[in-house]
Amino acid sequence: MGGQLALALGKSRRALWTVGLLSALLNILMLSGSFYMMLVYDSVIPSKSEQTLFALFAMISVIYVFQGLFDMLRGRMLADIGARMDRDIGTQLQKAMTNITLRLGRKPEAGADAMRDFDQIRNYVSGPGPGNLMDLPWIILYFALLTLLHIWLGVATLVGAIILIGLTLYADRKTRAPTESLARHASKRAAMLSEQQRHVEMIHAMGMEGRLWLRWNHNNNAYLAAAARLSRTAGLLGMSSRVFRMFLQSAVLTVGALLVLDNKATGGIIFASSIISSRALAPIDQLLGNWRGLATARSAWNRLEKLFAAAPAAALTTTELPPPAASLSVEKLAIVPPGAQRPVIQNIHFRLSAGDAAIVMGPSAAGKSTLARALANIWQPALGSISLDGASLAQWDSDRLGVHIGYLPQSVELLTGTIAENIARFAEPHDSAAVIAAAKAAGVHDMIVAMPQGYDSFIGVEGANLSGGQRQRIGLARALYGDPFLVVLDEPNSNLDAQGEAALDRAIQGVRDRGGIALVVAHRAGAVARCNFALMLKDGAQVAFGPTEEIFARARAAAPGQAQVVATGNRN
Numbered sequence: 001m002g003g004q005l006a007l008a009l010g011k012s013r014r015a016l017w018t019v020g021l022l023s024a025l026l027n028i029l030m031l032s033g034s035f036y037m038m039l040v041y042d043s044v045i046p047s048k049s050e051q052t053l054f055a056l057f058a059m060i061s062v063i064y065v066f067q068g069l070f071d072m073l074r075g076r077m078l079a080d081i082g083a084r085m086d087r088d089i090g091t092q093l094q095k096a097m098t099n100i101t102l103r104l105g106r107k108p109e110a111g112a113d114a115m116r117d118f119d120q121i122r123n124y125v126s127g128p129g130p131g132n133l134m135d136l137p138w139i140i141l142y143f144a145l146l147t148l149l150h151i152w153l154g155v156a157t158l159v160g161a162i163i164l165i166g167l168t169l170y171a172d173r174k175t176r177a178p179t180e181s182l183a184r185h186a187s188k189r190a191a192m193l194s195e196q197q198r199h200v201e202m203i204h205a206m207g208m209e210g211r212l213w214l215r216w217n218h219n220n221n222a223y224l225a226a227a228a229r230l231s232r233t234a235g236l237l238g239m240s241s242r243v244f245r246m247f248l249q250s251a252v253l254t255v256g257a258l259l260v261l262d263n264k265a266t267g268g269i270i271f272a273s274s275i276i277s278s279r280a281l282a283p284i285d286q287l288l289g290n291w292r293g294l295a296t297a298r299s300a301w302n303r304l305e306k307l308f309a310a311a312p313a314a315a316l317t318t319t320e321l322p323p324p325a326a327s328l329s330v331e332k333l334a335i336v337p338p339g340a341q342r343p344v345i346q347n348i349h350f351r352l353s354a355g356d357a358a359i360v361m362g363p364s365a366a367g368k369s370t371l372a373r374a375l376a377n378i379w380q381p382a383l384g385s386i387s388l389d390g391a392s393l394a395q396w397d398s399d400r401l402g403v404h405i406g407y408l409p410q411s412v413e414l415l416t417g418t419i420a421e422n423i424a425r426f427a428e429p430h431d432s433a434a435v436i437a438a439a440k441a442a443g444v445h446d447m448i449v450a451m452p453q454g455y456d457s458f459i460g461v462e463g464a465n466l467s468g469g470q471r472q473r474i475g476l477a478r479a480l481y482g483d484p485f486l487v488v489l490d491e492p493n494s495n496l497d498a499q500g501e502a503a504l505d506r507a508i509q510g511v512r513d514r515g516g517i518a519l520v521v522a523h524r525a526g527a528v529a530r531c532n533f534a535l536m537l538k539d540g541a542q543v544a545f546g547p548t549e550e551i552f553a554r555a556r557a558a559a560p561g562q563a564q565v566v567a568t569g570n571r572n
Helices: 002-010 013-029 031-047 050-104 109-126 129-149 151-198 200-205 209-261 267-289 291-310 368-375 398-402 419-423 432-441 445-449 468-480 498-513 525-530 548-558 562-568
Strands: 327-335 345-353 357-361 383-388 405-408 486-490 517-521 533-538 541-547
Touching: 002 050, 002 291, 013 031, 013 050, 013 129, 031 050, 031 267, 050 109, 050 129, 050 291, 109 129, 109 151, 109 291, 129 151, 129 267, 129 291, 151 200, 151 209, 151 267, 151 291, 209 267, 327 368, 327 517, 345 368, 345 383, 345 517, 345 533, 345 541, 357 368, 357 498, 368 486, 368 517, 405 468, 419 432, 419 468, 432 445, 432 468, 432 498, 445 468, 468 486, 468 498, 486 498, 498 517, 498 525, 533 548, 541 548
Parallel strands: 357 517, 357 533, 405 486, 486 517
Antiparallel strands: 327 345, 327 383, 533 541
């Protein structure tokens, strides 16, 4: 991530150089006020020349206009750099979170945490922080000018700068741990609240609200304590910096007054040195004032760096393979789910050809759903391979491969939008004819058009406006959208009535008739009728594979009632 963030920032290298140039001009123009003050006191007042005063005032007014213009341009350019980073990194971040969730089992809430981290980085880049950092080197110029006015003025300001730099380093040490603690508690608090909202009905029905509120409140108190510690530390440091800066300004005035009393400086130098010293210390003071933002952005940068390092980059596929049309081959397949240490299934091997349909049977924890996820390219093989027309799934770009795969998971996951958008997999614009064809193939067209808005009906968050059976049948239509070659259905009849079972039966036969391949995980025997192959799993191992009648006959011979495992087996 560090490399990708740096690369994204590097694309704005010319803009950053321009911001640096604007910072240089701004710091040079910042000297104009002190020189104006010195000239007024040392030249205009002694000479009593109004023409000189008005000329100087006109010059300083023009300088202030350019100073404001340059400051505005610097702010706009930093905002543009932040927006460009967002465009460059936003998509990569989403892909990385998808990758790390699928490969490492990271919770979905981590995606929101990562996006918040990136927002903090972008907001810092777009704000005054980078300008403050670019102002720091110009402190040397101010020290040089003060030293030219008098060595003791430079020494006094240098001592003050050293003290402020010490405060900055102390701030870094004192705020690092509270910042990390605050981020951890904020993430945990948001995750707990999100989980409770997702399961609010179950929590309410079972009287768990009070106990979960106490649990959330305990973590929230820890979050508030961490926020208070960070706020107190940052506030104390900011107050110390401001007070010391005012003290130092008065100290420089005192040194200048002593020099005037000793006839070693003029009255104008007193005021000019006070303004210059104040400007010299301003970047350090501003850095301390904005330290919380800098510390938060740095912590976010480090977390995203670790996230991208943990997310293996997807292999680049520049050659687009032809649509699969002949076969599905599984060779010596072993799958280790994300977060697990041992394979759930291993040594799975079978082959299906165009027009075939296979039913996957087995008791609970046999590995049926794990196999379904692997065939749908969700979980990657630890050993062995899955191939379409002889090409392993790894040779495909995931978006291109997804067009040729239809997948219906156990828990139907519809997204917020309309029925048509969900069936069309949110293609823009979607093919209305293909949407209707998929709905008819799933036997759900009549049900959809009976709704007030038909295909444009809004389904609510995660399909909340639909029944379980409606969600499952719309999910089946989505799996069939675009006539994918491989259709993987994980317990598609779990929420279906007799009419839905008949529609599922016709859908499987439809896949076979058009030359596709269907693989069905089922715990009820209704789906067997249209499947010409059967795969039996037990404890993650392949027990048998072959024509359905042959497998069932073998099971009946081995143990009466064994052939009904598909009717009695539980989900896994």
